[in-house]
Amino acid sequence: MSMPQTWNAQALCQALAGTELFSAGDASVELLDGADASLHVTMHEYGDLPLFVALHGGQILVEALLWPQSAVSDVAAFNEEVLLSRQLFPLSSIGLDTQADGERCYSMFGALSATSLLSNVLYEIETLASNVIRATEAYEGYLKAQA
Secondary structure: OOOOOOOOHHHHHHHHHOOHHHHOOOEEEEEEOOOOOEEEEEEHHHOOEEEEEEEEOOEEEEEEEEEEHHHEOOHHHHHHHHHHOHHHOOOOEEEEEEOOOOOEEEEEEEEEEOOOOHHHHHHHHHHHHHHHHHHHHHHHHHEOOOO
16 A cells, blocks of 8 residues: 655645646646745636645645624624534634734635645635635625725
């Protein structure tokens, strides 16, 4: 039995770029070099939705920023609704992160093993993109009106 491949950012970037989703222009991928290299994926078929893919500690994390907490009209009601509706978004969870500037923002993410098949990584990316759009539609009533 052969050992499964453990992805690193560079290898995953190259592999994704060779798939139909990316070669057909429906998405693009960029390697973000740094101490912890990651990927920036732009989902063109979802209005240029930006996703970030990080590889750390034996897992792949696919994440998208939803909106700042300050954009939510009733934070307690929104948080309760997110917890009650978690089953609406398969393979995805919603969390609250503090940005470098101190602003708290909601994000949607999914995680899988760093030894996952490329097809499973693609499925996670496409599912997260779809779920972000669905979450935006489902929760728009909790967001403050734009001026």
